[in-house]
Amino acid sequence: MAVYTDVTAEELNVLLERYDIGVLRAFKGIAEGVENTNFYLSTDRGQFILTLYEKRVRTDELPFFIGLMSHLSENGVICPIPVADKSGSILHDIAGKPAALITFLPGYSLRKPAAAHCFSLGCALATLHIAGQSFPLSRVNGLSLSGWTELQKSIGSQADAVIPGLGAYLANEIEVLSGLWPEKLPAGVIHADLFPDNVFFLNDAVSGIIDFYFACNDLLSYDLAICMNAWCFETDHAFNVTKARAFFRGYSSVRPLRPEEIAAMPVLARGAALRFLLTRTHDWFNTPETALVRRKDPVEYWRKLRFHATVASPSAYGF
Amino acid sequence: MAVYTDVTAEELNVLLERYDIGVLRAFKGIAEGVENTNFYLSTDRGQFILTLYEKRVRTDELPFFIGLMSHLSENGVICPIPVADKSGSILHDIAGKPAALITFLPGYSLRKPAAAHCFSLGCALATLHIAGQSFPLSRVNGLSLSGWTELQKSIGSQADAVIPGLGAYLANEIEVLSGLWPEKLPAGVIHADLFPDNVFFLNDAVSGIIDFYFACNDLLSYDLAICMNAWCFETDHAFNVTKARAFFRGYSSVRPLRPEEIAAMPVLARGAALRFLLTRTHDWFNTPETALVRRKDPVEYWRKLRFHATVASPSAYGF
Numbered sequence: 201m202a203v204y205t206d207v208t209a210e211e212l213n214v215l216l217e218r219y220d221i222g223v224l225r226a227f228k229g230i231a232e233g234v235e236n237t238n239f240y241l242s243t244d245r246g247q248f249i250l251t252l253y254e255k256r257v258r259t260d261e262l263p264f265f266i267g268l269m270s271h272l273s274e275n276g277v278i279c280p281i282p283v284a285d286k287s288g289s290i291l292h293d294i295a296g297k298p299a300a301l302i303t304f305l306p307g308y309s310l311r312k313p314a315a316a317h318c319f320s321l322g323c324a325l326a327t328l329h330i331a332g333q334s335f336p337l338s339r340v341n342g343l344s345l346s347g348w349t350e351l352q353k354s355i356g357s358q359a360d361a362v363i364p365g366l367g368a369y370l371a372n373e374i375e376v377l378s379g380l381w382p383e384k385l386p387a388g389v390i391h392a393d394l395f396p397d398n399v400f401f402l403n404d405a406v407s408g409i410i411d412f413y414f415a416c417n418d419l420l421s422y423d424l425a426i427c428m429n430a431w432c433f434e435t436d437h438a439f440n441v442t443k444a445r446a447f448f449r450g451y452s453s454v455r456p457l458r459p460e461e462i463a464a465m466p467v468l469a470r471g472a473a474l475r476f477l478l479t480r481t482h483d484w485f486n487t488p489e490t491a492l493v494r495r496k497d498p499v500e501y502w503r504k505l506r507f508h509a510t511v512a513s514p515s516a517y518g519f
Numbered sequence: 520m521a522v523y524t525d526v527t528a529e530e531l532n533v534l535l536e537r538y539d540i541g542v543l544r545a546f547k548g549i550a551e552g553v554e555n556t557n558f559y560l561s562t563d564r565g566q567f568i569l570t571l572y573e574k575r576v577r578t579d580e581l582p583f584f585i586g587l588m589s590h591l592s593e594n595g596v597i598c599p600i601p602v603a604d605k606s607g608s609i610l611h612d613i614a615g616k617p618a619a620l621i622t623f624l625p626g627y628s629l630r631k632p633a634a635a636h637c638f639s640l641g642c643a644l645a646t647l648h649i650a651g652q653s654f655p656l657s658r659v660n661g662l663s664l665s666g667w668t669e670l671q672k673s674i675g676s677q678a679d680a681v682i683p684g685l686g687a688y689l690a691n692e693i694e695v696l697s698g699l700w701p702e703k704l705p706a707g708v709i710h711a712d713l714f715p716d717n718v719f720f721l722n723d724a725v726s727g728i729i730d731f732y733f734a735c736n737d738l739l740s741y742d743l744a745i746c747m748n749a750w751c752f753e754t755d756h757a758f759n760v761t762k763a764r765a766f767f768r769g770y771s772s773v774r775p776l777r778p779e780e781i782a783a784m785p786v787l788a789r790g791a792a793l794r795f796l797l798t799r800t801h802d803w804f805n806t807p808e809t810a811l812v813r814r815k816d817p818v819e820y821w822r823k824l825r826f827h828a829t830v831a832s833p834s835a836y837g838f
Contacts, residue, residue: 203550208629208630209627209628209629209630210629210630210631224627225625225626225627225721226623226625226626226627227627228549228550228551228559228627229549229550229551230547230548230549230550230559231522231547231548231549231550232547232548240547240549240559242625304545306544306545306561307544307545308528308543308544308545308546308547309528310527310528310529311527311528311529312529401528402544
């Protein structure tokens, strides 16, 4: 949520000469996207976002993300559309960083989504999953089981400084989940980071989805588990089954879930909680004090993980 | 240049119910203004900025700043216009901070303004000074001579950690300038912080002026000295007399300068450089490492101060 790299209007005007999108009217750094630097800009012909890819995004993966946004927007998903310049190029170098111009999406993210928003989110996620089935590129999920083990090893016993005993708990969870993890469920392109920050609403319905820089190929139902964790708990960490039920109903109204996907949900939700517990714990020790980004509390996801570990059947989620 | 206070769309929608400006369409934190938190928002009826006043702005001074923007915009200055709600109120409480909704100004700030931009800046500043003459409120400049002494005392010998000998140099400069400072020059409302960040351009002409939160009553020519320091030096610290000449010509084309204002310019420029050297040195030691704002280099203004101290006559500035 920061402007890591400075871009001057002079640099932007040089870039805009390559495009056929009109004359610059306004230009401001915005607090959107955790990993990249984003600018709002408007011309006499429309509104756009300029994204500079900071080092956490691998340059060789940009064609996947750029291609995915174009593909999804052509297939019924409202998401930013990469804008090609006069020569057809999308990626450019600006201020020493790879950068792309994308369309501006109306709408705004909600901090406290209600059940009706969760229903609309479910519909939008299913639409995304169906649209993703025909996307020809693929990207391995670096934050699945093998990635978890790497993260857990790099954190080691440091984790105990966050919560006493967390180091051993993480190692044990990975071992347990490795034994339980489902494999033969429907897979495809998932968003993998669909937190409320990344979903825009207008009139209480999803108006757009942003920030595809964790998108990858994995189990579709794992994406649902990530969303349930991010959307269906209250700020006091209580699970809200009404929101979960609305979310799964919305999703199923567009892509009906198979019985085996529903049956796997407790394990998937536990894994999804572990994934964010691991990255947040890792970032807790690796975010410099001087960083322009606030660290996120790992404890929130430790509580979610412990909740799912006690869930005996998907009925706890409203199925 | 940071979002210090978080505002949710839910909170904003509650606030907007008090206004007659349409339905929210987009809402983003923006990197604009050093002292306050700013959000860009658009409704189906227009674009706006929501400013939250952080603690460096004194609440009892807000009526001066708000009133000044309204007055200037009614008198030919293009600046943000505070928007009144249905009951006529401008100041509101949001997220525990005083806040105001202001109109969005098209245009963008330049990092490397050319001489033609400096000419346009001069015209705009003179228009602002003339419009300010009829503004009924006033505000003492807390960062003039007496404020400098306070700052210098609070910095003390710490300054030597920035530049060896700076502590004694600052004390001496204040003493010298106290003896030389002009008093009987035309005075009125000045912007007092008209750096390139705070001036928007469209088609190479000033399209608007923002960030009036240092505005105060002082010598009009002191405002010119602040601008000359901020606009007419190159990044290698060299003074650009072509830009200065263009700036003063632009200003004089709207409000002709008196001979005694021109004669005082070397002393005023030296004082204007000292003012920013003092605040930057102070902030150097008082900005926490964890702050979301980058500290500005005091050395830049030390070099400017030393330049002006050697200027024998205003002809050095192109007069």
